[in-house]
Amino acid sequence: MSILVTGGAGFIGSHFVLDWLHGSDETVINLDALTYAGNPANLASLAGDPRHVFVHGDIADRSLLEQLLSQHRPRALVHFAAESHVDRSIHGPGEFMRTNVQGSFSLLEAVRAHWSGLDADAKAAFRFHHVSTDEVFGSLAPADPAFTEDHGYAPNSPYSASKAASDHLVRAWHHTYGLPVLTSHCSNNYGPLHFPEKLIPLMIVNALDGKPLPVYGDGQQIRDWLYVADHCSAIRAVLAGGRPGQTYNIGGCNEIANLEIVHQVCALLDELRPDPLGPYARLIRFVADRPGHDRRYAIDARKIERELGWRPAETFASGIRKTVRWYLDNPDWIASVRSGAYRDWLGKQYGTPAG
Ligand code: NAD
Ligand code: TYD
Numbered sequence: 001m002s003i004l005v006t007g008g009a010g011f012i013g014s015h016f017v018l019d020w021l022h023g024s025d026e027t028v029i030n031l032d033a034l035t036y037a038g039n040p041a042n043l044a045s046l047a048g049d050p051r052h053v054f055v056h057g058d059i060a061d062r063s064l065l066e067q068l069l070s071q072h073r074p075r076a077l078v079h080f081a082a083e084s085h086v087d088r089s090i091h092g093p094g095e096f097m098r099t100n101v102q103g104s105f106s107l108l109e110a111v112r113a114h115w116s117g118l119d120a121d122a123k124a125a126f127r128f129h130h131v132s133t134d135e136v137f138g139s140l141a142p143a144d145p146a147f148t149e150d151h152g153y154a155p156n157s158p159y160s161a162s163k164a165a166s167d168h169l170v171r172a173w174h175h176t177y178g179l180p181v182l183t184s185h186c187s188n189n190y191g192p193l194h195f196p197e198k199l200i201p202l203m204i205v206n207a208l209d210g211k212p213l214p215v216y217g218d219g220q221q222i223r224d225w226l227y228v229a230d231h232c233s234a235i236r237a238v239l240a241g242g243r244p245g246q247t248y249n250i251g252g253c254n255e256i257a258n259l260e261i262v263h264q265v266c267a268l269l270d271e272l273r274p275d276p277l278g279p280y281a282r283l284i285r286f287v288a289d290r291p292g293h294d295r296r297y298a299i300d301a302r303k304i305e306r307e308l309g310w311r312p313a314e315t316f317a318s319g320i321r322k323t324v325r326w327y328l329d330n331p332d333w334i335a336s337v338r339s340g341a342y343r344d345w346l347g348k349q350y351g352t353p354a355g
Contacts (some may be wrong), residue, residue, distance in 0.1 A: 002027035004074040006059050006107065007035060007081030011194050012131070012228055014042035016078065019232045027051045029072050031065075033058045033099075036341050037084065041333060042193050059103040061298055065110035076127040076239060077111060079104065082166075085197055086135075086159045090291055093158035095284035098161035101169075104130075108173045115179060123180075123338065129239050130170040130183045134224070134249070135160035137185070139294035146224075146298035149185070149247045156292050158309055171245075180244035184235060187251045190319065191228035192326035194339060197345060199258060200320075203265045204327045205334055207280045208273070213266075217289030219259030222296040226252035230312040237300045245265040248308075251299030254316040259284075264316075268324040285348070 003263070007013040008030035020142050027050075032038045034056055034267030046052040053072070057064045059081045081103065083089065083096045108128070115126050137147045155164040173179045194201040203213050234250040242248060256264075266280035304310045314322075328336065345353050 002029055002053075002072050002074045003070065004029045004031065004072065006031050006077070006079045008032055009038035009039070009040055009042060009054075010080060010084070012189055012231060013080035014039070014193055015191065015228045016080065016232045016235060017043065018045070018159060018230065020236070021046065021051055025051060027053060027072075029053045029074060031055045031057055031068065031266050032081065033060065035083075036339075036345075037191070037195050039195075040336060041269065041336055042318055052249060060098065060106045062106050062110055064082075065107060066113065069110060069114040075122070075125060076129065077107075078129045078131065078235060078239065079107060080131045082131075082163065082343070083159070086157045087197070087290065089157055089159035091161070091348060093162070096158050096162040098160075101165045104166035105169055108157075108169055108179070112173060112177055112179055116177075127239055127242075127244070128170070128173075128179055128181045129235065129242075130166050130167065131223070132183050132185050132234070132247075133160065134185050134187050134254060134297045134299050135294065136164040136167055137297070140296040140298055142296065144296075144298075146251075146300040147185070147249065148251055148300045149303055150157045156294055164296060174245045182238050182242040182244065183247040184238055185247060185249050185299070186231050186234070187224035187226045187297060189226050189228045189231050192330070193325050193333070194323075196334070199261065200265065200323065201327065203262050204269070205338075207266060207269050207283060208327075210275070210277070211283065211352070212285040213262055213280075213283045214285055214287040215259055215262055216287060217293060219262070220257050221293060222255050222257050222298070224251045224297055224299045224317055225254040225256060225319070226250060226312065227314035227322075230314055230319075233313070234304060235312050237304065237308045242279070243307075248304045249299050249301045250304060250310075251301040252312050252314070252316065252319075253301070255298050256285065256298075256316060264320055265324060268321060272324060273328055304337040335351070
């Protein structure tokens with residue numbers, strides 16, 4: 001038996017593949033285009049492991065998908081591959097439409113063709129798990145209740161609009177063709193192996209370099225923070241017990257404002273790697289706000305707890321400590337992801353000189 005994972009060299013996908021092979025002998029076929037966000041070094045510990053079959057390719061490549069599906073006959077697919085960074089989607093939405101919308105469409109069509117040819121038992125057992133985001137629901141006011149699975153869609157960024165589009169395709173492929181799909185909406189993940197363009201890893205690596213810590217607007221935007229290993233355990237639970245056609249919210253029970261996150265990261269660094277020049281919070285700089293910046297996301301994750309018995313294992317305090325420690329212990333990984341393309345991105349987004 002095997003499962004097919006897309007985007008398994010990215011942040012969450014690589015954790016999922018590593019966790020999966022830690023707890024199961026079922027082979028993982030890992031299809032990843034290795035964009036700037038895909039990092040084979042994340043999977044280095046699997047070198048030589050026959051249970052991990054890495055395929056360098058694009059989810060929009062229909063013939064490659066057909067070949068992989070007929071060769072490996074996976075019993076399930078977990079779809080992580082996406083362009084995932086809101087700020088990049090503001091600078092250049094085209095790639096988000098190509099991968100998140102067109103790529104997801106190609107994947108659905110290839111899987112539908114494969115699934116249609118299975119025998120009745122295999123058809124019923126097959127699962128297509130689509131990894132979505134809470135951002136498709138839009139922005140909440142301070143006193144609004146958290147997003148439930150029934151919350152209306154109101155995506156505000158090119159990224160969230162492209163993810164919403166893919167969610168709708170997945171839903172339609174279930175309703176129209178009967179494809180046994182599962183969709184999960186998770187909140188902001190954090191943890192080791194996180195590419196330092198997103199808030200938490202960017203703050204850690206900038207602080208260690210003595211560089212400014214750029215906080216957008218007033219820093220009072222709120223996100224729910226989910227430790228990446230908890231996200232992986234939730235996906236496993238949904239894959240194993242989720243009802244086809246259903247959607248499941250996955251949250252960390254940690255609604256925290258951005259500025260508070262940055263202060264917590266600084267305080268941990270002050271404790272674990274004190275800077276002789278003074279507290280890291282001295283590096284905080286308020287910069288221009290993100291256009292269309294969503295003010296608050298919050299996740300009501302009671303359905304997955306009620307139906308599948310899942311709850312996050314980490315508190316934010318325990319997860320952020322593990323995360324900061326990991327970055328302190330892995331300077332080689334940090335150096336390896338800071339290619340010329342990464343420096344070009346920092347220049348474009350923050351106007352900082354390369355380096
Ligand atoms: P990531 O950007 O770290 O990784 C994405 C991976 O997809 C990379 O390995 C990249 O090479 C691969 N990829 C991109 N385009 C591809 C294509 N056309 N074909 C094949 N592979 C391609 O993303 P992530 O943070 O690991 O997020 C994974 C999924 O989870 C995404 O679908 C994202 O929308 C969703 N999600 C992420 C978060 C978060 O906080 N990181 C929160 C909610 C939902
Ligand atoms: P990010 O990690 O990009 O995730 P998302 O936009 O998907 O929530 O950003 C998290 C929050 O941090 C978001 O409100 C934007 C903010 N932010 C900053 O204030 N400064 C930064 O340099 C970055 C990257 C994000």
